[in-house]
Amino acid sequence: MSNSQNSTPTNFIRQIIDQDRQTGKHGGRVHTRFPPEPNGYLHIGHAKSIVLNFGIAEDYQGLCNLRFDDTNPHKENIEFVESIQDDVHWLGYDWDDRLFYASDYFQHLYDFAVELIENGKAFVCDLDGEEMRAYRGTLTEPGRESPYRARSVAENLELFQRMKAGDFEDGARVLRAKIDMASPNMNMRDPTLYRIRHGVIHHQTGEAWCIYPMYDYTHPISDALEGITHSLCTLEFEDHRPLYDWVLDNISIPNHPQQIEFSRLNLAYTVVSKRKLTQLVDEGYVEGWDDPRMPTLAGMRRRGYSAASIREFCHRIGVTKADGLVEMGMLENCIREDLNAHAPRRMAVLHPLKLVIENYPEEKSETLKAPNHPKDESMGGREIEFCREIYIDRADFREQANKKYKRLVSGGEVRLRNAYVIKCEEVMKNNQGEIVELRCSYDPETLGKNPEGRKVRGVIHWVSARHGVKGEVRLYDRLFNRADADKVEEGGHFTDNLNPDSLRTLTDCYFEPALASAGVGEQYQFEREGYFILDSREAAREEPVFNRIITLRDSWAKIDKPGG
């Protein structure tokens, strides 16, 4: 039924690895790494990278390290270090004893920097930020060499040592590589290797250091130290590859991993940028990193998405160098496919309308059996309670409708799911003319069998008014109103694209009794409505709160024109 996670389509990176193994490059080893910066929660875009890196390691009998790229203590903290580990584990991957931090290598990094200085390949520069920018040139004009570029090795050594010792203020000096100020590649114009940062407590190294290495310097060395063979990253780092290689070619380190770039994931109607997600959280547009509308793994988990479905999604979208925008439907199909196979069925009424079955005895009630899955008997069944007063959904009744409408109409018949066929005899309204109650009759001969000689319009779900459990349901919709959510009109802001109706809370819902014992993490299908899960943050509440994971496909919604 489900082909989940069996399929790992090939891609250009796997082809490169295949070739490398044939030619014996890296001794035939495959060793990857997932290198997040702990400055935010992981999102669906990271999932693509995780599945790629850990997946390749698995398939080639290699290894994949988890490494925190923690070179900028200003933006990083321990909460993110922990959440990232939780999320990678939840997604289904493990790094055994290979949890590393770039900060583990601070001493090595320092020593290699000294080596660069000794070889005349790095220098301490006193230019401030603004001056540096001016000296850097532009995209079309070459830059000029820093006046400090010619300092002697001895002076550079001493100044760098004093930078480390804390003799200079933030921004006073940096260590720079001596490469080529005329390079058409901006990254090669004597890039900064180290900067000074006082007064921050690094989550791993505390106050041991007041100089911190830059990404472009740290990453290749960290990869090499760990024996990484293939260093996979996103397209925007393609321009950095010459620098990655330059660093490794100019220090005495044996390994030289191969950086390979792939395009990052763009998902329609959401943003996949840590900066923007951080803003949504910090400015209160959402409840937090785990808001069920967020494309973070924490949010998707709370929303009810399974790890398997996210993995499957990552397989289906593939890995290439072409940037695109993946439709939400792609993700939704993965979720539905998983949930359809595995979620037990239940009944819940979201917009209740009271319905009284007049020919059903006042005090009577009966216990009926209902299967948990229409096709999978191994999933068993549960008991539901039927009585004279029930709730149905308001959308399942219309006073009149054409024959396309397969639900209850005045004078018409409909099947109550897992129960009897009923007929609407009378519509009760209040003074405002609003329908407040339906009076019906039922056919006691229709339990488990169809009536003879007449055709029933359709099937609707229901919950006993006497036995049902009252509670809340949260309906989620796309977070943004436009597919390219980060596109902004002149003078606008991406938050202008936020969908004001991304969350709808329904507080007057009724769930069948079996749902009273629903546990955290259990996904259900509420028949004819969608897939739901108990909100893990509200699990302690007396009345249950369910999140809607995703609706059922609904071909009726497309043809339901007014008067239908």
Place this chain on the structure above:
RNA sequence: UGGGGCGUCGCCAAGCGGUAAGGCACUGGGUUUUGAUCCCAGCAUUCGUAGGUUCGAAUCCUGCCGCCCCAGCCA
């Protein structure tokens, strides 16, 4: 206008000189006590574009067009 990438169906994506896989979406039809699921069928004479090479090109070459990334002491 410098450099680096990318352009195959509405979306994602195979294809690697021998005559356009697959998935999603969509459209028909069948089954169905979920307008769900499931099943069956349809869905690119054409690969951004114009030339060239070749018996033969989405695949090789050249020009052009379009889109993305780069001027942090962020990653």
